[in-house]
Amino acid sequence: MNKLRFLIYKDVLLLVRDKAGLALMFLMPVLLAVIMTYLQDSTFHAVHENHIPLLLLNRDADSLGVAMEKQIAQSGIFDVRKTINGEPVTKEKLVAAVAKGDYMVGIIVPEQATVNIRKNVKRYIVGAFNGKALPAVADSVRVAVYFDPAIKSSFRTTLMSSMREYAVRTESDFIFNEIIAEVNRLSPIPVADVQLARNQVIFSEQYASLKAPDKIPNSTQHNIPAWSMFAIFFITISLSGNIIKEMDDGSYTRLRLMPCPYAFYLFGKIAVYFGVCMWQFAALMLLGVFVFPYIGLPSLDFGVNYFALAFTCTSSALAAIGYGVLIGKMAATHQQAAIFASVSVVIMAAIGGVWIPVFVMPRLMQAVSHISPLNWGMESFYAVFVRNENWASILPECAASLLFFGLCIGAAIWYNKRKRIDL
Amino acid sequence: MNAQNPNNTLHAAITVKNLKKAYRGNAAPAVNNLSLSVAQGAIFGLLGPNGAGKTTLINILCGLRAFDEGEVSVYGYSLPAQWKEIKTLIGFVPQEIALYPMLTAYENLRFFGGIFGLRGAVLENSVNALLSQFGLEQSKHGYLKNFSGGMKRRVNLIAGILHRPKILFLDEPTAGVDVQSKNVILESLREINRQGATIIYTSHYMEEAETLCSRVAFIDEGKVICEGNPAEMVKQQPDCASLEMLYLQLTGKKLRD
Numbered sequence: 100m101n102k103l104r105f106l107i108y109k110d111v112l113l114l115v116r117d118k119a120g121l122a123l124m125f126l127m128p129v130l131l132a133v134i135m136t137y138l139q140d141s142t143f144h145a146v147h148e149n150h151i152p153l154l155l156l157n158r159d160a161d162s163l164g165v166a167m168e169k170q171i172a173q174s175g176i177f178d179v180r181k182t183i184n185g186e187p188v189t190k191e192k193l194v195a196a197v198a199k200g201d202y203m204v205g206i207i208v209p210e211q212a213t214v215n216i217r218k219n220v221k222r223y224i225v226g227a228f229n230g231k232a233l234p235a236v237a238d239s240v241r242v243a244v245y246f247d248p249a250i251k252s253s254f255r256t257t258l259m260s261s262m263r264e265y266a267v268r269t270e271s272d273f274i275f276n277e278i279i280a281e282v283n284r285l286s287p288i289p290v291a292d293v294q295l296a297r298n299q300v301i302f303s304e305q306y307a308s309l310k311a312p313d314k315i316p317n318s319t320q321h322n323i324p325a326w327s328m329f330a331i332f333f334i335t336i337s338l339s340g341n342i343i344k345e346m347d348d349g350s351y352t353r354l355r356l357m358p359c360p361y362a363f364y365l366f367g368k369i370a371v372y373f374g375v376c377m378w379q380f381a382a383l384m385l386l387g388v389f390v391f392p393y394i395g396l397p398s399l400d401f402g403v404n405y406f407a408l409a410f411t412c413t414s415s416a417l418a419a420i421g422y423g424v425l426i427g428k429m430a431a432t433h434q435q436a437a438i439f440a441s442v443s444v445v446i447m448a449a450i451g452g453v454w455i456p457v458f459v460m461p462r463l464m465q466a467v468s469h470i471s472p473l474n475w476g477m478e479s480f481y482a483v484f485v486r487n488e489n490w491a492s493i494l495p496e497c498a499a500s501l502l503f504f505g506l507c508i509g510a511a512i513w514y515n516k517r518k519r520i521d522l
Numbered sequence: 523m524n525a526q527n528p529n530n531t532l533h534a535a536i537t538v539k540n541l542k543k544a545y546r547g548n549a550a551p552a553v554n555n556l557s558l559s560v561a562q563g564a565i566f567g568l569l570g571p572n573g574a575g576k577t578t579l580i581n582i583l584c585g586l587r588a589f590d591e592g593e594v595s596v597y598g599y600s601l602p603a604q605w606k607e608i609k610t611l612i613g614f615v616p617q618e619i620a621l622y623p624m625l626t627a628y629e630n631l632r633f634f635g636g637i638f639g640l641r642g643a644v645l646e647n648s649v650n651a652l653l654s655q656f657g658l659e660q661s662k663h664g665y666l667k668n669f670s671g672g673m674k675r676r677v678n679l680i681a682g683i684l685h686r687p688k689i690l691f692l693d694e695p696t697a698g699v700d701v702q703s704k705n706v707i708l709e710s711l712r713e714i715n716r717q718g719a720t721i722i723y724t725s726h727y728m729e730e731a732e733t734l735c736s737r738v739a740f741i742d743e744g745k746v747i748c749e750g751n752p753a754e755m756v757k758q759q760p761d762c763a764s765l766e767m768l769y770l771q772l773t774g775k776k777l778r779d
Contacts, residue, residue, distance in 0.1 A: 105636035109625070116624045349620030353681065356584055356614045357637045358606070 102359055106367030113341060114371060120337040124375060125382060128330030132383055136322040136396050150178035151258070154202040156188045157181070161213030163240070163273050168208075170265040177204070197245045204258060205245035212240040216270075220277040224285070242266065319397045323387040324480030325453045328473045330383065331376045331416055332444045335423035338372050339436040342427025361515060365508065369420050376416030402483045407490040411483055414500035415476035421507030422472070428511040447471045475499045535689050535720040536560040536583060541592035543578055543744075552578040553589070554744035560737070562597075565711070565721045567735035567752075569728065571773055575744040576724040577617070580691050583722065584614055597688060613687030613719075617694045619674045620681070623667035627658055627677045630666060631684060638685035652680045656706055672703030679707055683714055690714060692723040696730060708734055728766035732756075738765070742773050 114120065153171065157164040172179050180202070183192055190207060197205040219239075244262060246255050283289050345351040354364060387399025401408060423440070430436035448454065450464060451471030460468065468474045475496040482488040482496075490497075538558040544551040553575045560566045568576045581587040582594060585605040594601040596608045621630045631649045640648060653662045656676040666674060679695055692711070696704045711734065715721050725731050731738055732752045739749040748755065752765050762768040 101641060102637055102639075105633055109622070109629075109633045112629060113622065113624055345622075348623065349616050349618040350622055352586065352616060353614060353620040353634065354637065355586065356609055356612065357634070358609050358639065359637045 103363050103367055103370075106359075106363060107370050110341070110367055110371040114337075114375065117337065117341075120340070124330065124334055124337060124379060127333065128326050128379060128383060129386055131329065132322055132326040132386060133390075133394070133396075135326065136318045136391065137394070139318040139322065140396055151176055151204065152202045153177040153179050154183070154188060154193050154196055154205045155179050155181050156190065156193050156205070156207045158210040159208045159212040163213040163216055163269065164208045166269045166273055167242070167266070170269050171206070174261065174265060176261060194245055197247055200247050200249055203247045203250055206262075207243040207245075209241060209243075212242075213273075215240055216273060217277055220274055221281055224278060224281040319387050319391055319399050320484050321456075321481075323383055323399050324477050324484060327380055327383045327480070328415060328451070328476040329444070329448050329453050330379045331419045331476075332422070332447065332473060333441075334372055334375055334379075334419055335426055335440040335444060336437050338368065338420065338423030339427035339430060339440050340433055342368070342424065343430060343433045343436050347433065361512065365424065365511070368424065369417075372420045372423065373416055376419060377412065380412050380416075400484065402485075402487050404483055404487065404489050407479075407483045407488065407493055410490050410497050411476065411479040411493060414497035414504075415472075415479070417504040418472045418476070418500040418507075421504035421511075424511045425507040428514050444473075447473050450474070452477060472500055472503050475503075534559045535562045535564065535597060536566075536722065537593070537595045538579075538583075539593040541579075541582065541589055541594060543575075543582060543587070543589045551590075551744050553582070556592075556741075556745055558739060558746060558749075560720060560722060562720055563715070563718060564737055565715050565723065565735045567731040567738035568722065568724045568741055569726075569731055569738055569769060570741035574741045574773075576741055577693055578744075579741070580693055580722065580724060584612060584691055585609070611688045613682040613685065613690040615679050615682035615690070615692040615695050617697065619666075619678050621666050621674070621677060624665060626663050626665055627653065627669070627673075628662040630677060631680055634681045635684045640685060648684055649680075652684065655710065656680060672699040675699050676703060676706065679710065683710075683719075686717070687719060689720045689722065692721065694725055695723065696725065696727065704730075728764065728769055732765040740769060740772055747772055 155168060155171065157168055159165075159167075168179070171177055182188060183196055183201075186192075193205040193207065196202050244259070246258075250258075342351075345354075384399060384401070388401075392398045426436050426440050426443075430439060448471075450468050451457075451473035452460070452468055453473060457465055457468045457474065479493040479496045479500075482493050486492075536559065538556060541553050541556045541558075542551055543553040556575070556579065568579060570576050578587065582589050582601070583596065585601055585608055588602060597611055599607045599611075601608065622633075625633065628649065631653070632645060635645045635649055650659070650662075653659050656679070658673060658676060658680075661669070661673065666677065669677070675695065675698075679692075682692070683690060690711075695711075696707055699707070708730065711721055711723070723731075723735070735752055737750065738752050738755070739746045741747070748768075750758075756762055756765055756768055759768050759771070762771060
């Protein structure tokens with residue numbers, strides 16, 4: 100045990116004196132967690148709070164155009180403008196301004212829109228009263244919507260679905276009023292004006308949870324686990340570099356000639372870097388709980404299953420350490436280890452869903468994501484943080500992480516033995 | 523046959539019989555049917571040009587490298603089967619500075635001493651005494667990366683002798699050091715030898731080997747081409763005034779890779 104104490108103490112000293120390595124292991128994940136959570140949160144606020152600049156050219160100037168204008172303004176999403184520098188808008192000016200990026204959206208309500216709708220409604224009602232088949236819609240109203248070319252397609256889809264919702268509301272209100280007017284004109288018994296009651300069907304939006312139904316997942320709940328996993332897997336650069344440096348400077352050769360089992364050497368490294376991972380987790384969790392609320396971000400909720408959280412942290416940390424040991428053992432040079440470790444972790448993070456959620460990936464990539472140890476860790480964290488599940492539910496993911504650790508350490512031991520026998 | 527009688531003092535410190543070692547991709551073997559015996563308590567010099575097989579031989583004797591054919595035993599323990607036992611007897615001072623640059627000299631030595639099983643006051647006293655003996659007491663808390671070449675070599679040597687090994691392997695311990703450091707290193711080796719340790723040492727400095735070693739072996743192309751007491755070897759060749767002249771006569775003046 101004393102030899103192990105010496106090995107651990109040596110690795111702790113080497114670690115705390117490696118300032119660049121410490122910055123990489125602690126500062127980088129903290130910065131990433133803050134920036135990414137802030138960005139995701141501000142994207143949400145951009146849609147719902149910061150008004151999107153919209154340029155409107157209403158050529159109808161009748162009741163449909165006015166109703167559409169009113170709906171868009173009342174949505175609260177848009178900052179509606181009808182002039183450019185005090186001058187009236189034309190189609191050409193509108194297209195040019197949106198193309199330049201001065202406005203995110205441009206809308207042109209065509210001339211005669213109200214007249215055309217009225218004409219259609221009239222034909223329907225006359226047809227209905229005369230018992231004739233419904234005629235096909237003629238002269239439908241085409242509202243042109245222009246988007247800034249720099250706008251992301253996902254954002255455009257969101258805007259278009261909102262626009263459609265407002266259009267349907269306006270259209271139904273307008274058609275209903277026109278039907279009443281037409282019926283009153285044709286029928287000897289007058290029909291009173293009817294105001295359509297809104298919100299007859301109400302969507303009650305909530306997240307399904309078995310144990311804490313009032314808990315609302317947010318960008319923090321998603322980002323802290325994601326960047327924690329990314330951070331702990333970035334220790335592979337420091338860990339593999341540490342192993343290779345020892346081989347390069349000959350101190351490992353000296354150690355091999357001492358009465359010290361290789362298992363002790365490995366266990367010393369595992370113990371030290373396990374401590375590092377736990378500090379990383381603690382730093383990111385505390386960041387989410389105490390710092391995020393001060394900078395306007397949602398606070399992190401640990402969930403209720405602390406044992407499951409500890410199990411997740413332990414298995415994920417061991418998976419990262421095993422991977423680092425294996426790279427350190429297999430790579431020939433420090434540069435090779437650093438490049439391979441960083442690139443492979445970035446790839447595993449990408450396919451594991453750190454940057455893009457797995458559910459939006461193509462089917463093939465969704466299947467591939469299950470081979471990433473970062474995905475196993477993230478899924479376990481989500482189960483604990485968001486779904487309040489217990490340790491039994493995360494057992495498959497944690498077992499996969501522990502198996503990965505075992506395989507990596509086994510391969511490192513085998514490679515070390517093989518290398519000693521012949522070079 | 524594997525001998526296993528470490529308590530028998532009649533055993534040679536090292537016995538090598540018909541040793542062969544070839545590296546993959548190299549046409550000529552690095553060690554070619556080499557036989558050698560080193561008596562306990564000797565200071566034995568392995569001398570030879572670059573690529574002669576000295577470092578390969580030392581690595582095999584330490585158990586760092588496997589061999590293809592032959593028998594090797596160290597204090598009666600055979601390699602590779604009894605490497606664990608051999609590791610408790612040997613000290614190794616490699617050619618490179620095999621230490622942690624980001625640890626101080628004191629931390630490096632405490633660590634390696636601890637791994638050798640030294641504890642408490644024994645470890646402290648041993649580290650401090652050797653640091654003092656090698657003139658490093660004042661700078662023991664300095665990071666090794668800031669040390670001069672000579673200071674690093676001295677710490678490198680201390681790390682190999684802290685645990686008082688029965689047999690000490692040194693691969694060019696005085697390469698690139700100043701005269702003062704060299705003098706301290708050689709004096710210390712004599713002292714260690716006086717205390718009973720067997721020393722196996724490689725060098726390119728013939729004059730140094732002539733004064734230090736009780737026996738030397740010239741190795742070339744993986745074979746022992748001449749072996750004996752340095753003074754007697756020179757005496758037996760009337761046209762050679764020094765070990766270096768004899769060495770050049772036997773190994774030739776052609777440059778080696």
